[in-house]
Amino acid sequence: MIDLREFFNINISADRMVAELVYTEEYLANQELEVTAESVTKLLAEYNIKYGIQQSNVDQLVSNITLEDFPLKIAKGKEPIHGIDGKVDYKINFHPEIEKTDNWNFRDVMQIPSVEKGDKLVEISMPTTGVEGIDVYGNVVSSKPGKPVNLKPGKNVQFDEKSQSFFAEEVGQASMHGNLIQVHPVYEVTDTLSMKEGNLDFPGTIVIRGNVPSGFRVHAGGDVKIYGMVEAATILAKGSVYISEGFSGLHKGYMEAGENIHIGYINQGMVQTAGNLYVENSILHSDCVVGRELVCERGSIIGGQISAGETIQVNHVGNHMNTKTVLVLGRSHKELEKLEKLEAEKKEIEDTLEKLSIIGDKLSQTPNLESNPQLVATLKRQKASYDKNQAQLNSVNEQLRSMASNSDLNQAKLTVTGNLYGNTTITFGKYTRVMNTEHAQVEFELLRNEIYMRSI
Structure with a gap:
């Protein structure tokens, strides 16, 4: 029987699922070679190929094959079928945002996901285990089981094991934070907030039908909706904040949201949101930190410092008086300031450690050190001080690592649909560009480590 190894090689794919027959140079010189099924x-x-042999291709090799038919698939394994992840079937819409069509009215900001007692909120399906495969060697190839759904019932929510469903136990607003499903009852103030109610601290949603005067504090575990205006007060919400009029903070008021903020205007206010900030009119002399997108399409940003993690869309920036205005993309200006302080602190600690190390080395090399109680005490203090500074350095380094930027500056963008006036500073991460002349309808991006401006 002819030894086919002189004329053919078999190549096995990396996953051992495909075996292909290829010819050698010896075969080119002996193309009339008679190949038998037994030799194959x-x-x-x-x-050692045992599984998935392609008999039709073997027959072709034996009976009638040309060079164009190579490489010839001689065996094919059975691919494993991986398990399907568990799925979530939402029975209600957990997102209060309204679809922004061409006719979108800025004041139409939300639809509260309200539920009645006993309403089904979510139904989940269990994952499947999958089906094992077999490679061309006949070995079992394990399948990956599907991942289960990681959801937990929170306040006022019950999970039914039989139906694999979550149900509301109270009337209120359904919300999902991370993997926790909750129902928050709504607390409503029918007029302007006053000493009758005092400061509000409520785990659900707060609705105020009037204004929030200076000095008050409103803290909600859900959303905050205010139908009037906010003066120099503090508004905190784990969800979103909706203010029909505006925020006149007098450089004392503070507003923070875990999700989005929808507002008429911001004047001398401090604002921070992990999500998006939508401003109907203008932002004046304010300090704003936005996690994702800032939209101020019909108004101006004049003065102050404004940061957005992703994009800023604004009509006008600055004014004819060239009021200094700072816009930061990709990271917040507060983070950049903290990073600068941490780097300075790190340098100071490292310098101290170097000096302490020199002192320690000199003390350790002192002859008859142990017979000198004063030097021994000094060396102990040096070691204690060194350990303390080393612990501080480790803490600073840990903070620097935790603040490592995950933002993609190449995706950040500033769009100015109206005028951009002089004395405007634009920053993308560590890159800064100062605009001293007026421009109209421009867009800024970071390209090849430079802030690039183009007309729109």
């Missing part, structure tokens, strides 16, 4: 079987056995 022997060749496969020598390569």
Whole structure:
């Protein structure tokens, strides 16, 4: 029987799922070679190929094959079928945002996901285990089981094991934070907030039908909706904040949201949101930190410092008086300031450690050190001080690592649909560009480590 190894090789794919027959130079010189089924079987056995042999291709090799038919698939394994992840079937819409069509009215800001007692909120399906495969060597190839759904019932929510569903136990607003499903009852103030109610601290949603005067504090575990205006007060919400009029903070008021903020205007206010900030009119002399997108399409940003993690869309920036205005993309200006302080602190600690190390080395090399109680005490203080500073350095380094930027500056963008006036500073991460002349309808991006401006 002819030994086909002189004329053919078998290549096995990296995943061991495909075996292909290729010819050698010896075969080119002996194309009239008579190949038998037995010799092919022997060749496969020598390569230890046991599963998925393509009999039709073996027959072709034996009876009638041309060079164009190579490489010839001689065996094919059975691919494993991986398990399907568990799925979540939402029975209500957990997102209060309204679809922004061409006719979108800025004041139409939300639809509260309200539920009645007993309403089904979410139904989940269990993952599947999958089906094992077999490679061309006959080995079992394990399948990956699907991942289960990681959801937990929170306040006023019950999970029914039989139906694999979550149900509301109270009337209120359904919300989902991370993997926790909750129902928050709504607390409503029917007029302007006053000493009758005092400061509000409520785990659900707060609705105020009037204004929030200076000095008050409103803290909600859900959303805050205010139908009037906010003066120099503090508004905190784990959800979103909706203010029909505006925020006149007098450089004392503070507003923070875990999700989005929708507002008429911001004047001398401090604002921070992990999500988006939508401003109907203008932002004046304020300090704003926005996690994702800032939209101020019909108004101006004049003065102050404004940061957005992703994009800023604004009509006008600055004014004819060239009021200094700072816009920061990709990271917040507060983070940049903290990073600068941490780097300075790190340098100071490292310098101190170097000096302490020199002192320690000199003390340790002192002859008859142990017979001098004063020097021994000094060395102990040096070691204690060194350990303390080393612990501080480790803490600073940990903070620097935790603040490592995950933002993609190449995706950040500033769009000015109206005028951009002089004395405007634009920053993308560590890159800064100062605009001293007026421009109209421009867009800024970071390209090849430079802040690039183009007309729109």
